Amino acid sequence: MCNLFNKPSVYFIMGTQNASGKDPLKVLEEALKGGITHFQLREKGTGALRGQNLVEFAEKCQELCTQYQIPFLINDDVDLALAVGADGIHIGQEDMDCGQVRALIGKEKMLGVSVHSLEEARIAIDAGADYLGMGPVYGTRSKADAKRPAGTVGIEEVIGQFPHIPVFGIGGITPQNAPAVWQAGASGVAVISALSGADDIALQIAHFKNSYKGVLI
Numbered sequence: 001m002c003n004l005f006n007k008p009s010v011y012f013i014m015g016t017q018n019a020s021g022k023d024p025l026k027v028l029e030e031a032l033k034g035g036i037t038h039f040q041l042r043e044k045g046t047g048a049l050r051g052q053n054l055v056e057f058a059e060k061c062q063e064l065c066t067q068y069q070i071p072f073l074i075n076d077d078v079d080l081a082l083a084v085g086a087d088g089i090h091i092g093q094e095d096m097d098c099g100q101v102r103a104l105i106g107k108e109k110m111l112g113v114s115v116h117s118l119e120e121a122r123i124a125i126d127a128g129a130d131y132l133g134m135g136p137v138y139g140t141r142s143k144a145d146a147k148r149p150a151g152t153v154g155i156e157e158v159i160g161q162f163p164h165i166p167v168f169g170i171g172g173i174t175p176q177n178a179p180a181v182w183q184a185g186a187s188g189v190a191v192i193s194a195l196s197g198a199d200d201i202a203l204q205i206a207h208f209k210n211s212y213k214g215v216l217i
């Protein structure tokens with residue numbers, strides 16, 4: 001599993017509400033062509049797809065990710081992830097218990113967990129998480145109920161205590177402010193708006209990857 005988290009990973013996260021008026025599947029395909037390493041469907045907010053519309057959209061995302069051999073993960077919704085045969089699921093602290101999710105999805109699928117402390121990280125790792133998401137690192141407008149920006153100190157703490165678990169930083173991350181996230185030891189950056197809103201997504205992904213090169217770890 002660890003070879004799925006090579007540095008620098010660029011983990012794109014999007015829902016239909018984040019596509020800034022563009023066709024979300026076109027945005028996803030551009031991101032896949034541009035070299036993202038992971039994709040997560042995070043369908044939330046007013047106007048979010050539900051029911052059969054969501055299943056069909058998720059299936060189309062799955063098809064595209066399979067075509068480009070990139071892991072496809074779904075946020076929160078374990079039933080949807082199982083229904084479409086997604087490669088993994090990402091859950092937050094307020095979602096289903098991570099031990100329960102691991103039991104439901106089996107050991108082959110990827111399990112990602114959002115954590116905000118060493119204690120939460122320990123619990124997630126003990127439950128079999130494959131990676132952790134930590135944030136918001138910087139200010140974000142893509143999550144209505146985001147906690148206050150925490151910088152990278154939490155990422156450093158968790159990696160210091162648990163050096164073998166891949167950690168992704170998330171929240172307001174751009175190629176310009178990504179170096180601090182790499183410096184903290186993150187395996188990757190998880191990004192919504194800096195990619196979904198980019199004029200040239202492939203170029204933006206290249207900027208993210210280049211931002212890692214300049215950092216001495």
Ligand SMILES: Cc1ncsc1CCOP(=O)(O)O
Pocket residue numbers: 135136137139140141142143146170171172173190191192193194
């Ligand atoms: C889902 C999530 N969790 C913490 S911040 C955030 C949103 C990240 O979006 P953006 O990259 O646009 O700041």
Ligand SMILES: C=C1C=NC(C)=NC1=N
Pocket residue numbers: 011013040042075090092112114132133134135168170190
């Ligand atoms: C909140 C999140 C944190 N990290 C990741 C990778 N995805 C999320 N949805």
Ligand SMILES: [Mg+2]
Pocket residue numbers: 075076091092093094095
């Ligand atoms: Mg959640």
